[in-house]
Amino acid sequence: MHRREFLRYSALGGVGIAASGPAGPLLAGDDWLAAYREGRRENAWAIGLRSIDAERLEAPLEVLHGQLPQGLRGSFYRNGPALHELGGRRYHHWFDADGMVHAFRFTDAGLTHRGRYVQTHKHRAEREAGRFLRPAFGTRFADMTSLDNPDAANAANTSVLPHNGRLLALWEGGSAYGMNPEDLGTDAPVVWSDATAGLPFSAHPSIEPDGTLWNFGLSVSVSSGQLILYEIAPDGSLRRAQAVALEETPMVHDFAVTQRYLVFLMPPFHLQRERFADQAMSFLDSHRWEPHKPMRALVVDKADWSRRRWFELPAGFVFHLGGGWDEGQVIHLDYERYPDPGIVADFARGIMRGRADTEPSADVTGVRLDMARGTARQETLAEHSEFPRLHPARVGRRYRYRYSLSVDGEATHPFQNAVRRLDMDAGAEHRYRFAPTDIAEEHVVVRKPGLDDETAAWLVGTVLDTRAQRTRLTVFDAATLADGPVFEAALPYALPLGFHGNFAPA
Amino acid sequence: MRTTTLILLVGLAAGSAQAAGIELAIQTPRPGTGEYYIAVHDRADTFPGAEQAHAARARVIGASQTVAVEVPDGRYAIAVYQDLNGNGRLDSNLVGIPTEPVGFSRNARGSMGPPKFDDAAVDVNGEHRLDIQLTD
Numbered sequence: 001m002h003r004r005e006f007l008r009y010s011a012l013g014g015v016g017i018a019a020s021g022p023a024g025p026l027l028a029g030d031d032w033l034a035a036y037r038e039g040r041r042e043n044a045w046a047i048g049l050r051s052i053d054a055e056r057l058e059a060p061l062e063v064l065h066g067q068l069p070q071g072l073r074g075s076f077y078r079n080g081p082a083l084h085e086l087g088g089r090r091y092h093h094w095f096d097a098d099g100m101v102h103a104f105r106f107t108d109a110g111l112t113h114r115g116r117y118v119q120t121h122k123h124r125a126e127r128e129a130g131r132f133l134r135p136a137f138g139t140r141f142a143d144m145t146s147l148d149n150p151d152a153a154n155a156a157n158t159s160v161l162p163h164n165g166r167l168l169a170l171w172e173g174g175s176a177y178g179m180n181p182e183d184l185g186t187d188a189p190v191v192w193s194d195a196t197a198g199l200p201f202s203a204h205p206s207i208e209p210d211g212t213l214w215n216f217g218l219s220v221s222v223s224s225g226q227l228i229l230y231e232i233a234p235d236g237s238l239r240r241a242q243a244v245a246l247e248e249t250p251m252v253h254d255f256a257v258t259q260r261y262l263v264f265l266m267p268p269f270h271l272q273r274e275r276f277a278d279q280a281m282s283f284l285d286s287h288r289w290e291p292h293k294p295m296r297a298l299v300v301d302k303a304d305w306s307r308r309r310w311f312e313l314p315a316g317f318v319f320h321l322g323g324g325w326d327e328g329q330v331i332h333l334d335y336e337r338y339p340d341p342g343i344v345a346d347f348a349r350g351i352m353r354g355r356a357d358t359e360p361s362a363d364v365t366g367v368r369l370d371m372a373r374g375t376a377r378q379e380t381l382a383e384h385s386e387f388p389r390l391h392p393a394r395v396g397r398r399y400r401y402r403y404s405l406s407v408d409g410e411a412t413h414p415f416q417n418a419v420r421r422l423d424m425d426a427g428a429e430h431r432y433r434f435a436p437t438d439i440a441e442e443h444v445v446v447r448k449p450g451l452d453d454e455t456a457a458w459l460v461g462t463v464l465d466t467r468a469q470r471t472r473l474t475v476f477d478a479a480t481l482a483d484g485p486v487f488e489a490a491l492p493y494a495l496p497l498g499f500h501g502n503f504a505p506a
Numbered sequence: 507m508r509t510t511t512l513i514l515l516v517g518l519a520a521g522s523a524q525a526a527g528i529e530l531a532i533q534t535p536r537p538g539t540g541e542y543y544i545a546v547h548d549r550a551d552t553f554p555g556a557e558q559a560h561a562a563r564a565r566v567i568g569a570s571q572t573v574a575v576e577v578p579d580g581r582y583a584i585a586v587y588q589d590l591n592g593n594g595r596l597d598s599n600l601v602g603i604p605t606e607p608v609g610f611s612r613n614a615r616g617s618m619g620p621p622k623f624d625d626a627a628v629d630v631n632g633e634h635r636l637d638i639q640l641t642d
Contacts (some may be wrong), residue, residue, distance in 0.1 A: 148615045195600050216514050219601045221618040243600040277618040 013484040032090040032353060039354010044466040045413030046354035048439060048497035051084035052100060057115035061104070061473060063491035068487050069475065070105060070388075073506040075181065076460050078442075078474070079160040080498020083117065084352070087131030091337060093284060094348040094497075095137025098123045099157030101169055101184055102495065104473055107506075111489050112471065117485040118156040118169045118177050119186035129188045137173075138284040138349060146279050148176040150219075151189055151198055158203035159500035162279075163213065164236035170203035170500075172253060173218075173283075181504065189247045192230065192238040193286040199228050203500065204254040204320075210234075214257050214262070214302075219248070222277040222297070225249030227298075229262065229305055231239040240287060242291045242295040242305050249273060249295075251287060251341075251456050256324035256333045263324055263333055263369070267295035267317045269341045289341055293314040297369060297376060299331065311369050311376035322388035329372035334402065336362035336385050347414070356414035360405065362386055366420065382422055382429065384408075387442040387500075391478075393452040400425050403478070405440045413466060415439045415497070419459060421481050430482040437467040439497065445478065446503045455479040458486075460503055464494060473494040529635040530573045532586060534607055535642055537569035540590040543573060547583045550623035554585040554610070582613035583626035586638050607640035 011426040038063040040046045064299035084090055091097055103117045117123055122134050134153045135144045147153055154174035161168045168190065175189035175198060191197045200217030207213050211234030220225045226243040233239050250266035257263075268290040276286035296311035301307035317338040324333030343360040350357055364382040369375075384407040390399050402424055405416035409432060416438055420431040434440055443461030451457075459476040471494050532542060542565075545558035551569035552571075559582070564573045566588060587596045597605045611628055614627040628636060 089517060146615060146617055194597070194605055197599050197605050198603060199601065218616060221601065224615070229601060273618065279617050286546060311535060 003105050016065050017492055021026075022394065027332055027482070032092055033088065035045075036090055036354040037354075038500070040150075041355075041395055043354050043413070044437065045415070045439060045464075046351070047466060047494050048065060048413075048415070048464050049094065049351055049480065050352065050494065050496055051090070051097070051355060052082040052115070052496060057100075057102075057114050057314060057493070059492050061111040061113060061491055063110070064442075064472070064488040065485065066475075066487040068111070069477075071434060072212075072446065072458055072460075073106050073108070073476065074443070074506075075162075075504045076106065076501060077160040077167060077181075077504065078102045078155060078383075078462065078498050078501030079118075081155065082496045083123070084130075084496065086126060087129075089132060089138060089141070090352065091132070091139045091432070092349055092352055093136065094351060095157070095344075096136035096139050096155065097118075100496075101160050101167065102181060102501075103181075103184060104496070110432050112180075113491055114184060115495070116184035118179065118253055120154050120156050120177060121152060122154060128169075135279075135282060138282050140282040140285075141277075148196065149344070151176070151201060154189070155312055157501075158501070161205060161502050162233065162504035166207075166287055170201065172203050172214060173200050175199070176201045177319065178393075192232065193241060195241075195398065196230070196238065196241045197239050199229065201228075201255070202255075205230075205232075206255070206257040207392070208257065215261060216252070216255055216262070218252050219243065220249055220271060220273060220276075222273050225271065225273070227264065228298065240305070242306070244300075244305070244460040251344075253319045254321050256321040256335075257302075258324045258326040258333070260326050261324075261331055261395055262302060263321075264298040264300075264333060265313070265318050265321065265335060266296045266298065266317050267341070267425065268295060269317060282497065283346065288340075289345070289393050293342065295398075299369060299371070301403060307375070309371060311374070313367065313376050313378055316365075318362075319343075320386065320388055322402045322404070323390045323395065323399055325396070328397070329370060331369040331371065332365045332366070332398075334364055334381065335367075336388060336404075337365035337380075338362045351414070359414040360422065364388075364402070364404075364482055365398075381424070381427070385420065385422075386414075389445045391445050391452075391454045391457055392447055394454060401478075403443065403459060404446055409436070411436045413437070413439055419461070419476060419481060421455075432449060432476065432482055434463055435467070437465065437466075438472075439464040441498060442500055443474070443476070444501060446505070449505070462498070464497060465490070469494045509556075513545075517526060519520065526577060526579045526630050527633050528575050528577060528582070528584070528630055529633070530575065530584065530586070531570065531635065531637045532573060532609070532640065533570040533630055533638070534566065534588055534589060534640045535569075536566075536590060536607055536640075538566060540566050540588055540592060542573065543587050543589055543596070545585045546575060547585065547623065548580055550627075553623040553626075555584050555621050558562070566620065572586055579631050581627050581629050583614075583623045583628075584638070585626075586610070586640060588640055607642040609638040609640040611636050611638060613637070613639050
């Protein structure tokens with residue numbers, strides 16, 4: 001049942017935050033459903049924001065091209081918001097809906113797909129009621145219940161991570177939900193310890209090559225924002241957890257792990273805590289963009305969490321960091337930098353009506369933090385990038401190659417349409433561009449068995465084909481990415497656009 | 507099964523107004539375990555902290571029971587928690603969110619924090635009965 005239904009509230013979230021757009025509680029029977037239906041007629045890409053009513057999906061994939069590589073066997077898991085509509089109403093933000101976890105099984109007999117909603121408290125309660133009850137990240141209907149516990153609004157819709165024999169369905173503002181990796185049945189919110197029960201556990205944990213899992217969560221009360229730090233052993237036991245009080249409450253979605261440090265980028269997009277506590281606005285709308293303030297970088301010493309340093313960077317907005325490493329007294333990292341939070345405040349709202357008035361784009365931005373001098377520098381390394389991933393053996397280490405999605409040439413939609421490998425040493429890049437009607441989704445890096453070389457890997461991901469109205473699964477050889485997928489298969493249906501996933505080798 | 511426990515409070519100020527009784531009908535999702543700690547607050551600025559005007563304890567019997575407390579007439583907000591593990595305090599997580607069942611008079615709920623005094627406060631003038639539903 002409801003755990004810790006009491007005193008505080010933590011950062012809600014799908015992917016970050018921003019605060020403009022229509023404010024105030026929304027009335028029943030508003031026109032978003034009708035607007036979306038109209039948007040669907042005008043824009044084929046809007047199928048990516050469709051709502052899945054069925055609790056489960058299941059189908060074999062049709063092979064379109066190539067052969068599944070020998071050695072690539074296991075399960076590719078993805079998560080994303082899928083229940084965009086319920087009881088005749090539609091959410092107003094991409095990040096609001098309950099998460100459906102997808103498993104693509106790679107076997108000698110072929111590929112199958114299974115999707116299942118995470119059975120969160122929220123999902124069960126709202127299914128039973130037949131309508132949305134709980135305030136969501138970017139939507140607060142006037143008749144929604146108040147919220148005194150972040151897990152009551154946990155949509156578990158942002159990522160899914162195989163860990164220690166189970167799946168963790170991840171959100172940003174609440175507990176991880178444990179799931180069965182085989183049948184995708186939901187267990188319960190994960191309690192790492194009594195001291196961390198009910199606290200946020202972000203959707204971007206980082207696992208180092210030795211199996212140590214690092215994560216954070218941003219816990220919010222009316223009086224303070226606190227950054228919760230976690231260190232978890234490969235066997236799933238909590239080694240350490242601590243709360244670090246913050247002066248302001250930024251939206252923080254991801255972080256970087258280096259050999260010696262944890263690094264957080266905190267954009268000046270701040271939650272107005274009292275405004276949110278008044279319960280008149282959504283979590284997103286309770287944020288304020290303050291571009292006259294810097295983006296702050298917090299560096300925490302992994303060995304001693306009380307050793308912390310702050311740096312300042314130009315104002316900007318970020319969801320995702322590529323990675324980082326340290327060398328002597330210098331920390332290197334890179335991130336996908338937006339000039340402002342328009343991606344979350346406007347774009348991710350507008351697409352729920354099937355419209356994109358803007359096409360926000362992030363640039364790969366390199367950062368150098370000098371611990372001896374206390375200086376911070378950043379420079380743009382490449383344009384148009386999102387959903388960065390590294391070879392798993394390079395997490396927390398120096399890496400040469402950085403994989404991500406990009407935008408290349410013409411497209412009939414406002415999302416990414418290419419997969420890219422950036423050579424950080426040479427500045428060169430390889431990329432593959434899909435058809436103009438294809439929307440590229442995150443591609444994860446799967447190491448070839450036994451090999452740590454950064455290009456000895458496959459990229460596995462999904463593509464929404466808006467023309468055929470089907471989701472495809474694509475596999476690239478990372479070494480020859482520009483040659484195109486070595487394998488492609490298609491589902492008989494289109495899945496709503498999702499966020500993040502991971503591959504579990506057989 | 508309902509049980510009534512009468513508790514005489516030691517915190518009564520001498521010469522205070524006429525004594526009144528509050529009958530608390532407490533319900534818990536964790537029946538039959540531990541003790542209820544009841545704090546009666548008369549000041550908004552310290553609610554729901556440690557500085558309460560009156561305090562009481564009662565062993566938890568079943569899922570619902572009635573506990574009577576005596577206080578002078580006045581305006582009070584009442585906080586109840588259930589000490590499940592017998593350590594004599596309200597356990598909480600790293601950021602202070604209780605990890606044991608709690609409830610407030612008028613079943614007030616907070617938003618990103620405990621409820622405000624005014625949302626939980628009741629005027630006691632003579633006998634008063636309150637339902638408090640604990641949640642965990």
